[in-house]
Amino acid sequence: MSKAFTRETDADGDDDDVGGNAPALPVGTRNYMTPQGYARLRAELLMLLDDERPKIVETVHWAAKNGDRSENGDYLYGKKRLREIDRRVRFLTKRLEIAEVTDPSVHHGGDQVFFGATVTYVEDDGTERTVTIKGIDEAQSQLGEVSWVSPIARTLLRSRVGDVLKLETPAGTKEVEVLSVDYPAP
Template identity: 40%
Template sequence: MKRSNLITAAGATRLRNELAHLWKNLRPEVTRAINAAAAEGDRSENAEYIYRKKQLREIDRRVRYLQRRTAEMQVIEHTPSNQNKVFFGARVTLTDEHDQEISYRIVGSDEFDHKPEYISVDSPMARALLGKELDDEVTVRLPEETNRFWITEIKYPDPNQ
């Protein structure tokens, strides 16, 4: 399944800052360390040189990924006009069949691991919630079970948070 390109303004800022840090700070530092290690002689048995080359490959891989993602991301910088329905960026409070309450914020696939209560817009839970309204029943089908929830609150935090 293709990942969504949606992202909050705060998430987009985090990705851009990470890209800038990798490219302007970390990569030049590692490159200098590689050159210093290479000057020591035999590269085939030089642990520092081998480690730094591996580190540089990992940085370059992440830089390429971030460049692709930041170029294609669609930053959502506003709240929807109808705040009685669940859309991207909403913080939704749910109650399950055992009267346990849980709250999620629907965010982009590149930012759901930023906070534990964030879920990706591409997740089964988020897909089940999108378009629903207050007091609606939501059924989430997972490979091993089906869960039922009721929407008890819908909020739209500042999109820049």
């Protein structure tokens, strides 16, 4: 059957994979989040509910009054955008409800790696890297942030400055040495 004859529904896609291909939470784990990450996701949720969704609803309402909906681009795009917004709102609501906000500044001055730490390490080939361990929903790799469930974060957690650790990668096992651990100031 041609794709043209299939019906698009609100159930298309998975709510756990909405908005940036967010990974599902590992079974039996908590949704750790920094206060800043929680505030950013909450602000996005409020913006969607208070600003963007009402504008789209108004556009769809106006377009629906114009007659033939099957060829009305404003109506069709608006309905699609409403589904996307509603899906993202459901996702954010679920994730914020189960979020466990953890303030990394309580470890300020410590040398052991916990959630929220910015860790500088060197690989066995001499490559030096710096990563910040954040929550699943807030980590942005382009900013050097990794999720606390990522392989590098799991390897680094609970280690101390000077520890040499074994990191399992698809290319084999690498040794990494922790050079420094920093936390935000309280």
